[in-house]
Amino acid sequence: MNGFSRRQVIVATLCFCLAVPASAARLMAQAPPPKEEFKFGKADLDLLEQVNLLDKRFEREGLVYADDATSAYLQRVGESLLPRDLNLEHVLWKFRALRDPVPNAFALPNGSVYVNTGLIALLDNESQLASILAHEITHVLNRHTYLQNRSNRKKILAINIINAVGAWNPVGGVAGLAIGVIAAVSPFILVSTIFGYSRDLEKEADLKGEDLMAAAEYPPEEMVKALTLLSNDVEGEQLKWFYNDHPQLKDRIAYVTTYLGSKANKTTAAAELKREKSAYLAKIETVSHHDIQLAINAARFRTAVYLSQKFVDFKPDSAENIFWLAESYRTLGARSPELKEKELTNSSKKDAARKRAKLTPEEEERELMATDVGQQNWKANRQKAEELYLKSLKLDNPVPMAHRGLGMLYEKSGRTKEGIDEYQKYLDLAPDALDRERIQRRLQTLKSSGS
Ligand SMILES: [Zn+2]
Known part of the structure; x- marks a missing residue:
């Protein structure tokens, strides 16, 4: 519909609550500030019912990252930001991680705040996480969703935006799943x-968010750093051609910095x-490994390399961290690990987005493999991956999956005998692996092709 694909839709979800199309931004701009006390009407209660349903759907579809330690951590940081003696009608604060590798976060007006695993993994410290949560908390505190929903004109506009953006048609991968569920x-x-x-309203959420951070004794300048991290366009997808009038990250960084002014606690020492x-990073290591797998599943290979490298830098002797970096380089295939300057221009991003809309990641890979550059990339990536797998297997607590990774690498490189050995080692070391049958089939295929 309208030639927009899932991939392009996801592009628009980047950067927490960032993008509003030009016309929408102008029309939606005059939402009034919340009244002293918010009185629930029928339309508000209907909306509340819908968002409660949405929470249930997220849980049922396995989109909520079900890890007690991660949920407890998010809950603690989120609650520390809430104003004291707060009692908001129909709000129950729940801070949870959503299994989605796209760096984003959002809040439902019932107090459910979701941070995508892709954003948790991207951030560098708890203060930055707090800045995201504080922004989302403000949307709930100030009843932004209800206010916007009360205006019929704005509601119709929202539907029109959906129509303009096109079919909400997630084609596999988790990245599109959250969007699909919400749209439904x-x-x-x-x-x-x-x-x-x-x-x-976005500006209000940023600025009030900085106040909440300061009140909870988080250095508010970390919000600027979080925004800066978000503007690091690893996948080359922050397109400006469709949403060319929403507050750009650089504008947000500018006004957030100005607002900070004297409040900035610039003395936060480097050591601290x-x-x-x-x-x-120690707290988010597990959820980040999970996210790296999600990124690979969603063909966000450069993100996977970027995040894995971050964790290898953090703990260079962790067999698991090195395994994930190896896995990222292997799946990167014929792609370059980083985009070059000229690939980050708007017109290059537009071309790349068009290509992604037309080709599956497998077709894209095949096309790249047919080029010299693609072959060179694959050679460099597979060498790097092999080196890393072997290194990870020599460290303490090696991951059996490293053998599976090597098996796949050798299979793809035509090194059949070595592939067979590695698959066999994996099956021996991981008798309860969920993908056991699949690997057994690959092993059989390799054996019959090799004999
Ligand atoms: Zn927002």
């Missing part, structure tokens, strides 16, 4: 929670920040 429940909620509110980073 309510296109309006999709627009306000994922695409973001008007510029004014480093300590905070280590503590944070």
